[in-house]
Amino acid sequence: MIALDAMGGDFAPAVAVEGAINAARRGISIGLFGPQAILEPMLTSIDVQWRSLPITLIHCSQAIGMAEEPGRSVLKKTDASLVRAVQAVAQGHATAVVSAGNSGAALVAGTLILGRVEGVARPAFGDFLPTCKGSVFCLDLGANTDCKPEYLEQFALMGYCYAKQMKGIAHPRVALLSNGAEPYKGSSAVKEAYARLAHLPINFVGNIESRDVLDDHADVVVCDGFAGNVMLKAMQGSARTMMSWLKQEAAKSWWRKLALLSAAPLLKELKSRVDYANRGGALLLGVNHPLLVAHGCSSALAIERSLIIAHEVVQQQRLVAFNRSLQQLIGKSTTKAVAPLLDETKERELS
Amino acid sequence: MIALDAMGGDFAPAVAVEGAINAARRGISIGLFGPQAILEPMLTSIDVQWRSLPITLIHCSQAIGMAEEPGRSVLKKTDASLVRAVQAVAQGHATAVVSAGNSGAALVAGTLILGRVEGVARPAFGDFLPTCKGSVFCLDLGANTDCKPEYLEQFALMGYCYAKQMKGIAHPRVALLSNGAEPYKGSSAVKEAYARLAHLPINFVGNIESRDVLDDHADVVVCDGFAGNVMLKAMQGSARTMMSWLKQEAAKSWWRKLALLSAAPLLKELKSRVDYANRGGALLLGVNHPLLVAHGCSSALAIERSLIIAHEVVQQQRLVAFNRSLQQLIGKSTTKAVAPLLDETKERELS
Numbered sequence: 098m099i100a101l102d103a104m105g106g107d108f109a110p111a112v113a114v115e116g117a118i119n120a121a122r123r124g125i126s127i128g129l130f131g132p133q134a135i136l137e138p139m140l141t142s143i144d145v146q147w148r149s150l151p152i153t154l155i156h157c158s159q160a161i162g163m164a165e166e167p168g169r170s171v172l173k174k175t176d177a178s179l180v181r182a183v184q185a186v187a188q189g190h191a192t193a194v195v196s197a198g199n200s201g202a203a204l205v206a207g208t209l210i211l212g213r214v215e216g217v218a219r220p221a222f223g224d225f226l227p228t229c230k231g232s233v234f235c236l237d238l239g240a241n242t243d244c245k246p247e248y249l250e251q252f253a254l255m256g257y258c259y260a261k262q263m264k265g266i267a268h269p270r271v272a273l274l275s276n277g278a279e280p281y282k283g284s285s286a287v288k289e290a291y292a293r294l295a296h297l298p299i300n301f302v303g304n305i306e307s308r309d310v311l312d313d314h315a316d317v318v319v320c321d322g323f324a325g326n327v328m329l330k331a332m333q334g335s336a337r338t339m340m341s342w343l344k345q346e347a348a349k350s351w352w353r354k355l356a357l358l359s360a361a362p363l364l365k366e367l368k369s370r371v372d373y374a375n376r377g378g379a380l381l382l383g384v385n386h387p388l389l390v391a392h393g394c395s396s397a398l399a400i401e402r403s404l405i406i407a408h409e410v411v412q413q414q415r416l417v418a419f420n421r422s423l424q425q426l427i428g429k430s431t432t433k434a435v436a437p438l439l440d441e442t443k444e445r446e447l448s
Numbered sequence: 449m450i451a452l453d454a455m456g457g458d459f460a461p462a463v464a465v466e467g468a469i470n471a472a473r474r475g476i477s478i479g480l481f482g483p484q485a486i487l488e489p490m491l492t493s494i495d496v497q498w499r500s501l502p503i504t505l506i507h508c509s510q511a512i513g514m515a516e517e518p519g520r521s522v523l524k525k526t527d528a529s530l531v532r533a534v535q536a537v538a539q540g541h542a543t544a545v546v547s548a549g550n551s552g553a554a555l556v557a558g559t560l561i562l563g564r565v566e567g568v569a570r571p572a573f574g575d576f577l578p579t580c581k582g583s584v585f586c587l588d589l590g591a592n593t594d595c596k597p598e599y600l601e602q603f604a605l606m607g608y609c610y611a612k613q614m615k616g617i618a619h620p621r622v623a624l625l626s627n628g629a630e631p632y633k634g635s636s637a638v639k640e641a642y643a644r645l646a647h648l649p650i651n652f653v654g655n656i657e658s659r660d661v662l663d664d665h666a667d668v669v670v671c672d673g674f675a676g677n678v679m680l681k682a683m684q685g686s687a688r689t690m691m692s693w694l695k696q697e698a699a700k701s702w703w704r705k706l707a708l709l710s711a712a713p714l715l716k717e718l719k720s721r722v723d724y725a726n727r728g729g730a731l732l733l734g735v736n737h738p739l740l741v742a743h744g745c746s747s748a749l750a751i752e753r754s755l756i757i758a759h760e761v762v763q764q765q766r767l768v769a770f771n772r773s774l775q776q777l778i779g780k781s782t783t784k785a786v787a788p789l790l791d792e793t794k795e796r797e798l799s
Contacts, residue, residue: 308685326627331682334659360711
């Protein structure tokens with residue numbers, strides 16, 4: 098059973114309910130976590146026969162909002178849909194968890210409740226971004242806003258391991274996101290990470306600029322969660338802006354409208370390629386069980402896709418295999434990172 | 449006279465020479481800094497009559513490469529075209545300087561030779577990015593990779609001042625780049641900067657995600673040089689990737705080719721809007737004289753545009769007025785930032 102936090106995301110619970118029904122129709126068993134009084138009528142309105150689908154409704158009285166402070170909300174709201182969904186996985190009632198909600202809260206719940214893989218200092222959100230030739234695995238996309246060089250070093254090991262396993266590449270090219278390709282470029286943490294990555298038993302190809310990330314220069318791009326998030330959302334935003342510019346320009350004359358209309362199928366394909374509202378979620382790497390966080394503005398399709406990805410991760414035992422090889426690689430690598438369970442600031446907030 | 453570093457950039461000195469000739473034909477007086485033996489034949493090959501144009505050739509025997517370490521190269525290569533061009537401004541022989549070369553070296557030369565405006569802790573690269581409704585002024589785009597919260601605070605003052613003066617907006621909306629719109633989102637430096645910005649005598653509108661930067665939510669976006677650079681280049685990269693996807697898709701069938709062909713004028717306009725190779729340079733704010741850094745891959749057109757911008761900045765005494773109001777605003781703001789002249793790491797390297 099895949100546990101779905103029905104109350105997470107900008108369009109929750111409507112898109113979660115619809116996504117759950119569509120995934121369940123594909124035969125995926127879903128545990129839907131949220132307030133029964135809201136979810137039950139919603140399920141019925143979409144499909145009166147929903148009880149014949151593999152959907153289990155698990156009542157929770159609380160929800161964590163998108164703007165709530167992550168650490169505090171996870172600790173205080175013990176009956177929140179997210180917390181209960183993650184607990185279900187830790188307790189063995191579910192095999193993976195999906196949420197489109199507060200990603201900080203998902204990170205805290207994942208780290209505390211699912212537990213970190215032995216040797217891992219910080220779990221990280223990783224996802225494949227489409228490139229001109231295939232895809233590139235980027236991490237961290239938002240879990241750790243302040244990163245020590247040793248965290249970046251571990252992200253490199255995680256990304257290397259994951260790309261190797263998922264894409265079957267013998268020696269994935271690992272690059273470090275920086276403000277220039279030269280080794281001396283970067284923040285002080287990135288510069289120190291560069292030196293560390295150069296000594297790892299991986300295929301480190303040096304610094305990469307965000308401009309070149311989608312250009313097949315690397316299979317894995319390593320960054321801290323702040324820069325990764327800025328990069329990802331800048332790509333999404335400029336794609337959206339380009340589309341709206343095209344429409345603006347097209348509105349200026351009838352022949353432009355006609356031109357745009359004729360290119361519409363092409364542009365539609367492009368849009369579907371970059372549209373984050375319909376993408377499946379990012380996996381939290383470095384924890385013991387699969388946790389996928391979908392975009393806050395996820396559509397029902399994105400939720401359905403995230404559930405399918407989670408189902409595949411479980412079916413193919415991907416995370417089990419990945420965690421095993423990651424542990425070995427961390428064991429082999431000379432530098433060992435020691436880190437507190439959470440950010441110092443988060444710890445202060447929690448205490 | 450505008451001093452142009454002829455040896456800076458990926459396509460130097462050819463594009464610099466061509467850009468200089470085109471700007472000089474517009475009546476802008478240019479000081480071209482570089483090796484005479486190389487530049488003279490180049491000038492002649494483009495225009496045998498170049499001596500009748502307002503171009504002065506100033507011989508320099510050295511050049512700073514794109515991959516050279518900034519601090520060291522500026523201090524050691526005293527006859528480098530960049531260093532000499534900046535010195536010409538400091539000594540009053542030129543009124544502004546333009547370079548498409550090593551931006552780190554330009555920052556060091558600008559800070560050391562032109563001098564910081566009184567009260568400014570760190571100069572920053574700022575530029576207007578085109579949005580759906582006009583433009584947004586972003587800083588820092590790459591000068592300071594490690595930023596203390598007080599630097600971000602000053603960037604907010606700089607941006608506010610600059611947007612006010614350049615765009616004539618009474619109270620420019622200033623936003624802080626973060627990984628989420630919520631006040632608790634961000635790296636520790638960004639979170640602290642948020643609290644500081646909220647107390648400044650400016651129109652602070654809170655955090656902004658990179659996705660929304662081009663969407664007219666703010667007139668000024670404040671960020672550290674690492675995140676700003678990642679954001680800017682991610683936007684450029686995804687625009688380029690979208691164009692190449694369109695071409696790939698179009699190549700798949702004749703009707704798609706036809707569709708793309710009919711939309712070509714539209715796409716061409718879009719391309720010119722996002723094409724950084726043809727954009728003018730970013731201004732270094734916080735120093736006493738105008739210094740523009742153009743993109744490393746600048747075309748002759750970008751160099752020409754940078755020279756025109758520099759000329760306008762001088763003619764309209766923009767920097768003089770800006771520096772005056774910035775000093776007043778910094779004087780008024782309660783927190784005073786004290787900072788070393790350069791990064792600690794740079795200082796170590798130099799010593």
